[in-house]
Amino acid sequence: MELTATTTIRKPVPEVYAFWRDFENLPTFMAHLDEVRATGDRTSHWVAGAPFGKDVEWDAEIVDEALSEKIVWRSIGNADVPNTGTVRFMPAPDGVSTEVQVVLVYDIPGGTVGKAIAKYFGEEPHQQLDDDLRRLKQVLETGEVVRSDGAPWGKRARKEFPQRPAQPLSDSELVNGADE
Amino acid sequence: MRANTWAGRNKVEVRDVPDPRILNKRDAIVRITSTAICGSDLHLVDGYVPTMQDGDVMGHEFMGEVIEVGPGVDPDRLRIGDRVVVPFPIACGACGACAAELYSCCENSNPNAGIAEKMFGHPVAGFFGYSHLTGGFAGGQAQYARVPFADVGPLKIESDLTDEQVLFLSDILPTGYMGAEMCDIQSSDVVAVWGAGPVGQFAMDSARVLGAAKVIAIDKEPYRLQMAERAGHTPVNFEEVDVRSRLLELTGGRGPDKCIDAVGLEATHGSAHIAAYDRIKQAVRLETDRPHALRQAILSCRSGGVVSVIGVYGGLLDKFPAGAWMNRALTLRTGQCHVQRYMKPLLQRIERGELDPTRVITHRLPLDEAERGFELFKNKQDNCEKVVLKP
Numbered sequence: 001m002e003l004t005a006t007t008t009i010r011k012p013v014p015e016v017y018a019f020w021r022d023f024e025n026l027p028t029f030m031a032h033l034d035e036v037r038a039t040g041d042r043t044s045h046w047v048a049g050a051p052f053g054k055d056v057e058w059d060a061e062i063v064d065e066a067l068s069e070k071i072v073w074r075s076i077g078n079a080d081v082p083n084t085g086t087v088r089f090m091p092a093p094d095g096v097s098t099e100v101q102v103v104l105v106y107d108i109p110g111g112t113v114g115k116a117i118a119k120y121f122g123e124e125p126h127q128q129l130d131d132d133l134r135r136l137k138q139v140l141e142t143g144e145v146v147r148s149d150g151a152p153w154g155k156r157a158r159k160e161f162p163q164r165p166a167q168p169l170s171d172s173e174l175v176n177g178a179d180e
Numbered sequence: 181m182r183a184n185t186w187a188g189r190n191k192v193e194v195r196d197v198p199d200p201r202i203l204n205k206r207d208a209i210v211r212i213t214s215t216a217i218c219g220s221d222l223h224l225v226d227g228y229v230p231t232m233q234d235g236d237v238m239g240h241e242f243m244g245e246v247i248e249v250g251p252g253v254d255p256d257r258l259r260i261g262d263r264v265v266v267p268f269p270i271a272c273g274a275c276g277a278c279a280a281e282l283y284s285c286c287e288n289s290n291p292n293a294g295i296a297e298k299m300f301g302h303p304v305a306g307f308f309g310y311s312h313l314t315g316g317f318a319g320g321q322a323q324y325a326r327v328p329f330a331d332v333g334p335l336k337i338e339s340d341l342t343d344e345q346v347l348f349l350s351d352i353l354p355t356g357y358m359g360a361e362m363c364d365i366q367s368s369d370v371v372a373v374w375g376a377g378p379v380g381q382f383a384m385d386s387a388r389v390l391g392a393a394k395v396i397a398i399d400k401e402p403y404r405l406q407m408a409e410r411a412g413h414t415p416v417n418f419e420e421v422d423v424r425s426r427l428l429e430l431t432g433g434r435g436p437d438k439c440i441d442a443v444g445l446e447a448t449h450g451s452a453h454i455a456a457y458d459r460i461k462q463a464v465r466l467e468t469d470r471p472h473a474l475r476q477a478i479l480s481c482r483s484g485g486v487v488s489v490i491g492v493y494g495g496l497l498d499k500f501p502a503g504a505w506m507n508r509a510l511t512l513r514t515g516q517c518h519v520q521r522y523m524k525p526l527l528q529r530i531e532r533g534e535l536d537p538t539r540v541i542t543h544r545l546p547l548d549e550a551e552r553g554f555e556l557f558k559n560k561q562d563n564c565e566k567v568v569l570k571p
Contacts, residue, residue, distance in 0.1 A: 008276065010274060010275055010276050010279065094276070097276060127294055130294060130297075131293075131294050134293055134294070137275070137287065137288060138272075138288045141272060141274040141275050141287075141288055142206070142272045142274050142288050142329070143205065143206070143252060144204060144205060145291075146204060146272075146288055146289060146290075146291050146306070146328065147203040147204055147291060147328075148203075148291045148292075148306060148315045148316040148317045148328075149200075149203075149237075149316060149317060149318040149326070150233070150236075150291075150292070150312045150315070150316015150317070151291040151292060151312075151315070151316050152203055162233060162312075163233065163292075163312055163316050165185075165233045165234065165235030165236050165237075166233065166235075166236040166237055166309065166312065166316040166317055166318045166319070167183065167185065167197045167198070167235050167236065167237045167318050168181075168197060168198040168199060168200040168201065168237075168318055168326065169198060169201065170198045171198070174201065
């Protein structure tokens with residue numbers, strides 16, 4: 001399965017590139033990731049969250065990169081979900097913003113992991129990556145993922161429609177939400 | 181706290197809900213001192229805006245005192261104790277739309293942008309109390325509200341103007357003003373405004389302030405037309421006269437140079453069969469919007485004129501007079517108001533006495549009587565023009 005998405009971020013190319021190049025930042029906006037840990041200059045360890053099924057982890061390495069232009073990575077070893085990713089950074093015509101283009105390719109397996117992933121992406125797999133990039137834009141332009149009363153949990157928002165009502169959260173909702 | 185909530189179609193209910201908390205670093209919590217019911221709230225209650233949910237706190241016109249600020253709020257811009265008017269579109273101040281002062285199209289403030297994008301092609305900003313399509317933010321018909329990006333939008337009121345003088349800077353005064361501004365008014369212009377509700381009244385006042393030669397008010401409620409007439413505008417009652425003929429009489433046969441639609445998707449029509457046509461199509465969801473005012477504005481406007489749309493549309497309409505629009509070189513301009521752009525200059529106009537927003541207020545009720553306020557306003561009972569609620 002190949003997913004593509006693109007967005008424009010009102011920050012200079014080197015800043016956007018540097019944020020993405022530090023893969024440990026990816027879980028702040030990518031809904032399916034719990035954690036990414038750098039294990040070397042070009043290698044990293046990725047942990048997927050509940051959407052991909054529990055305990056889905058893999059190692060990845062950067063296979064190609066050009067400063068402030070592109071980063072290409074792929075999973076290595078016996079990944080449950082072999083995958084590759086490419087992100088390109090281009091100056092936007094306005095002279096201040098950066099256009100970001102992402103391509104992710106997943107080799108979806110059979111079994112429970114494959115089912116969990118199919119369910120996660122649903123009928124509109126591109127929507128997930130679109131929402132990831134919207135959150136990337138929020139983080140880089142405003143400092144964090146934007147929350148509302150109806151969608152209070154940042155990157156989990158999309159999975160919760162219809163949402164909780166647009167009214168303030170109770171104490172227990174705040175506590176339980178923070179735990180998850 | 182007490183808050184007025186959406187409780188299904190044609191039903192609002194004041195309930196006890198939790199007090200709001202800081203969720204993002206640049207949030208503030210405002211203790212609300214005055215809030216209002218907007219004509220666009222009626223579209224929500226009447227069920228024409230999708231993605232409302234039972235329990236949603238309504239209201240997007242409010243002001244009050246800052247009682248808490250998040251750690252990311254710039255103290256040079258906002259502090260605890262500040263008295264603020266809050267603009268209804270939530271805007272981050274950092275994206276491309278905000279940089280272009282298109283605040284109601286902010287690219288970051290709507291957590292449900294993916295859903296809005298499906299409906300509108302591109303997403304719109306988050307709005308307070310205005311469905312989950314615009315973010316699912318609790319509104320301001322309440323005792324307290326959480327205000328995101330609090331160091332961007334809210335306008336500090338440092339003079340001794342009363343709440344009622346500045347409250348409408350949150351929406352309807354800037355909305356009416358933008359409707360007039362989009363008309364590029366010249367001193368020879370006759371400006372016709374469809375709808376003499378509060379937004380229409382402010383569009384008329386703004387057209388006058390911007391130098392129009394004559395301003396015409398079109399409505400069917402005598403008390404609303406009288407209110408416009410008292411402010412110096414020329415009334416036309418569409419239940420008593422044929423609007424197009426009357427407009428030709430009033431403009432030497434030219435038609436109004438500039439036309440403002442301050443009605444939107446729930447228009448009524450003097451001709452019963454045309455009204456029925458759209459009402460039925462809307463009821464069975466073959467169209468979501470009843471566009472009589474817009475159609476009539478396009479057909480009435482002089483060739484080369486401007487039709488400025490500030491009445492709210494939500495989805496799709498039909499019988500759009502594209503032929504008149506195209507062949508007669510009309511310019512159609514529109515938008516949800518970019519309120520942040522207009523708050524300071526309009527505050528100055530209020531301070532100088534050029535605009536008096538209090539003139540539309542007819543009812544003042546405690547928040548707990550919000551349900552009655554909605555009924556008065558919706559059914560145009562007791563000459564209701566604008567309801568201010570006091571929490």
